[in-house]
Amino acid sequence: MICDICHKNKATIIYTEVINGEKTQRCFCDECAALMNSKNPGKQSKTDLPMGSILSGILSSYMERYIESRTPNKHDEAVCPTCGMKFSTFMKERLLGCPDCYGAFSMVIEKQLKAVQPGTNHAGKIPENAQVYDTSRTESIQSTVKAAPAGPARKGRKKTQTGDAKKKVTIASDEASLRLQLRDAVEKEDYMLAAKLRDRIKELKDEKKDN
Amino acid sequence: MKKKITKWYMEKSDHDDVIVSCRVRLARNLSGYNFGRMLSDSDAQKLVDNVRLFKKEIEGRENKPYYSCDVSKLSPREKEVLLESHAISPDLYSKEQATGLILSEDESVSIMINGRDHIRIAAITAGSNMKKVAALANRVDDMLDASFKYAYSDKYGYLTSSLADVGTGLKASYMLFLPAITSSGRLGSLEAELARFGIMIKGVYGDGNKSPGYLHRLFNRRTIGLPESEIFESLELVVSQIADLEKKQRREWYERNRGEIEDKVFRSYGVLKYARSLELKDAMTLLAQIELGRFLGIIEPADVNFDIHRLMLEIQPATLCNNAVTDDREISTEKLRAAYIRKKLPKIKTEKED
Numbered sequence: 042m043i044c045d046i047c048h049k050n051k052a053t054i055i056y057t058e059v060i061n062g063e064k065t066q067r068c069f070c071d072e073c074a075a076l077m078n079s080k081n082p083g084k085q086s087k088t089d090l091p092m093g094s095i096l097s098g099i100l101s102s103y104m105e106r107y108i109e110s111r112t113p114n115k116h117d118e119a120v121c122p123t124c125g126m127k128f129s130t131f132m133k134e135r136l137l138g139c140p141d142c143y144g145a146f147s148m149v150i151e152k153q154l155k156a157v158q159p160g161t162n163h164a165g166k167i168p169e170n171a172q173v174y175d176t177s178r179t180e181s182i183q184s185t186v187k188a189a190p191a192g193p194a195r196k197g198r199k200k201t202q203t204g205d206a207k208k209k210v211t212i213a214s215d216e217a218s219l220r221l222q223l224r225d226a227v228e229k230e231d232y233m234l235a236a237k238l239r240d241r242i243k244e245l246k247d248e249k250k251d252n
Numbered sequence: 253m254k255k256k257i258t259k260w261y262m263e264k265s266d267h268d269d270v271i272v273s274c275r276v277r278l279a280r281n282l283s284g285y286n287f288g289r290m291l292s293d294s295d296a297q298k299l300v301d302n303v304r305l306f307k308k309e310i311e312g313r314e315n316k317p318y319y320s321c322d323v324s325k326l327s328p329r330e331k332e333v334l335l336e337s338h339a340i341s342p343d344l345y346s347k348e349q350a351t352g353l354i355l356s357e358d359e360s361v362s363i364m365i366n367g368r369d370h371i372r373i374a375a376i377t378a379g380s381n382m383k384k385v386a387a388l389a390n391r392v393d394d395m396l397d398a399s400f401k402y403a404y405s406d407k408y409g410y411l412t413s414s415l416a417d418v419g420t421g422l423k424a425s426y427m428l429f430l431p432a433i434t435s436s437g438r439l440g441s442l443e444a445e446l447a448r449f450g451i452m453i454k455g456v457y458g459d460g461n462k463s464p465g466y467l468h469r470l471f472n473r474r475t476i477g478l479p480e481s482e483i484f485e486s487l488e489l490v491v492s493q494i495a496d497l498e499k500k501q502r503r504e505w506y507e508r509n510r511g512e513i514e515d516k517v518f519r520s521y522g523v524l525k526y527a528r529s530l531e532l533k534d535a536m537t538l539l540a541q542i543e544l545g546r547f548l549g550i551i552e553p554a555d556v557n558f559d560i561h562r563l564m565l566e567i568q569p570a571t572l573c574n575n576a577v578t579d580d581r582e583i584s585t586e587k588l589r590a591a592y593i594r595k596k597l598p599k600i601k602t603e604k605e606d
Contacts, residue, residue, distance in 0.1 A: 124290040136368075138290035140283065140403040140411045153415055159450065160477020163409025165420035166390075168397045171404035172283030174411060 044070035119217040121145040128217065143176035148225050216245050269547045270495040271380040272427040272467065272561050275338075276389040279412045279421035280371040280396065281403045287413035288368055293349055296366050300352035303365045306399055307354050310363075313395055316356060323351040323364075332570030338376070343367040360385075361392060369412050369421075371396060378561075380491075382424065382484060409476060419476025422483055426491050427456060431466040431544045432501035433494070439468075442494070450474035451490055457536055464536035465564055466544075470494070506548050517545030521600065524593050529586040535567055535593060555598035563596055 042052040045067045052068035119128040122145065126138030131146055143150060154161045219242050226235040281287060282303075285295055300322060307320040323331060323344055334340045339359055344351050344367040352365035364372040373396070375389040396402075403411040410421040417423070433439055443453050450473045455463025470491060472483045506513055520541035524530075530538075543560045545551045565571060567589050576588050 124286045126290055134289065135415065136289040136413050137287055137411075137415070138413075139286040140281070140405070142287075143405065143408055143411060150415060154418070154476060157450070158419070158474055158476050162407055163405075163419045163476055165409060165422070165476075165479045166393075168402050168404055168410075169394075170397055171402040174283070174403060174405045176405040176408050176411070 042068050044068060044073050046070075046073040119145065119221055128221070140172075140174040140176070143174070147176065148221065152228070216242060219245070270428055270430070270498050271491065272429050273376055273378050274380060274382045274385050275374060275376040275425045275427070276382070276385045277423045277425075278373040278389055278393050279369040279410065279417040279423075280373065280393070281411055281413065282370045283401045283403045285370060288347075288349075288366060288370070289413060291349070291366070296349040296351075299370060300350040300365050303363070303371060303400070304352050304354065306363070306396065309399055310354065310392065310395060314356075318354055318356050318361075320354045321352065323353050324349065329570055329574065333574050336568035336571045337565060340364055341367050341372065361388060363392065363396075368414060369417070371400075380426075382426070382488065386424070386480075386484060416473075417475055420480050420483065422475060422480055423471050424484055424487055425469050425471035426487065428453075428468050428470055428491070428494065428498075429466055429540075429543065430468050430494070430498050431540060432505050433498050434463070434466050434468075436501055436505065438501075446470070446490065447473075449486060449490060451487065457533075464533045465540045467540075467564075502544070502548060513548070514545075514550050517541050517548075517550045521545075521551060521597075524597055526594075527590045529584070530567075530590040530593065531586055532567065532569065532589070535589055536564060539564055539593075552601045553598040554601045558598045563593070566596075567592060 042055070044050045044052045046069060050070035050072060053071050054069045054074050055066060056069065057064060057066045120126065121138055121142045123141035124139035126142050126145075128146060128149075131137060131142065132149070137143065137146070151161055219238050223235055223238040223242065226232075226238060282299070285291060285299055291299070304320050304322075307318050311318050323334070323340060324347065326334075331340070331345055334353070335342065335345045337359060339355055339362050340353060341364060344353070344364050347367065350366060354363040354365075355361070360376055362374045364374070373389050373392050375385040375392070377385050405411055409419040410417075412418045412421055430439070433442065439453070446453055451470060452473050453468050453470045456467040456469050457463055457465055470487070472487055474483065520538040524535070524538050524542070539560050542551065546553065546560075566575065569585050572585065572589055572592060576592070
């Protein structure tokens with residue numbers, strides 16, 4: 042199914058509306074759905090569809106993802122601590138920079154492998170003399186190469202203690218890691234955590250503005 | 253280097269009329285170096301120098317001479333020849349950093365250094381003998397494992413620079429000659445069906461349905477979550493089914509369009525025999541028609557050892573110019589190609605008349 046607006050991309054959202062027993066159906070791709078909900082009035086006038094507030098909420102998560110994929114924040118982006126490979130470069134070129142990248146970008150890697158492979162655990166030949174790397178996801182690896190500024194870092198730690206301790210999810214301190222976690226949470230449909238992460242990103246942004 | 257060496261594609265084997273060759277490729281990376289994308293120029297040179305030392309080791313173990321070079325220091329022509337004979341990959345060919353190659357004399361084993369991965373081991377054989385190439389590649393892998401430290405994780409297996417190779421690092425491929433399936437337009441649906449089993453099929457020269465020479469490469473997409481043996485088994489199963497289908501369709505196709513196909517085959521022979529200028533794509537298509545005619549029993553070359561696939565390799569531009577013995581420096585590649593084919597094309601033994 043092709044998007045009703047751009048007539049180019051594959052539609053991922055099907056919007057069915059029933060008004061006075063009359064059913065109308067429209068299909069949109071992620072990109073157009075995101076633009077529709079954006080605050081840009083020029084783009085919004087592309088469609089005169091009455092978007093309900095619930096739908097708008099759903100679409101905002103698409104927008105979040107769309108903006109995330111298109112405009113990587115150069116300064117706060119997740120970077121592999123060993124080789125310096127940026128997350129956005131990895132997503133664009135689909136090439137890893139070193140063995141430690143597997144740990145650094147593990148949540149996306151799991152997802153990408155699941156899409157095309159029968160499993161995500163090696164089941165083949167085991168070398169005799171290899172250097173064995175730990176590719177499990179570690180929180181420290183998720184942070185940027187530059188040490189996170191003291192202010193937000195402290196707040197981040199506080200949040201973990203008071204906030205979501207029972208779920209054992211550590212809320213990261215920098216924006217890039219938060220975005221990664223947000224993506225993960227949305228995928229796992231853990232909307233409680235997603236909301237917290239979203240608020241935290243907003244807080245960080247506001248703090249930056251104040252500085 | 254003008255010594256007569258039997259290359260892998262000249263190897264005589266009783267390969268059937270669908271499977272042209274088998275190839276196994278293993279992607280490996282060494283610890284202590286970043287992957288290709290993030291590798292510094294000095295590390296690249298260090299890597300190439302280091303791995304090239306393996307030439308001595310493998311020569312001693314296999315008791316065969318190997319050839320080794322810095323690919324990045326070769327002339328463009330020399331690189332093209334290696335690319336056309338599939339000894340190096342396009343990745344290695346186009347890379348500006350230091351790259352290296354260790355190649356067995358018959359070109360059946362190649363070790364590419366600093367392509368997309370630090371090391372790519374490839375073993376190839378004519379006809380259908382996947383077990384033989386798998387064992388060969390595995391042996392070379394074991395030797396490299398003993399000499400170098402591979403990057404490996406218990407979860408993801410062999411760590412590679414692309415997620416398309418991670419796990420086993422294994423790509424096993426069959427080169428298939430599929431004139432009937434291609435001509436009947438069934439390749440598209442076959443492609444879709446194979447995708448469900450994690451198997452891809454691609455044109456060898458050119459892409460998709462328009463591959464001149466009707467040559468297609470079939471290979472596994474899945475590399476992690478299953479052992480090597482399963483990858484080989486699923487490919488073998490699929491290939492034998494495709495070979496049966498191709499053979500069945502060839503017969504049916506021939507029975508339906510006897511006159512048309514015979515005309516096409518003889519016409520192709522005539523053009524190849526007498527043309528004075530041949531473009532690569534045309535030459536490939538015409539040669540494939542002859543190959544088809546041979547399988548259908550329409551024509552029979554007088555020389556039983558005549559190998560069309562070898563000729564297809566030899567008329568690729570760089571290989572052709574490299575082998576050409578001519579004083580005329582102005583001669584075009586097309587003219588050179590036509591002359592080469594005229595010389596190599598065997599006489600036809602019997603002509604079946606209706």
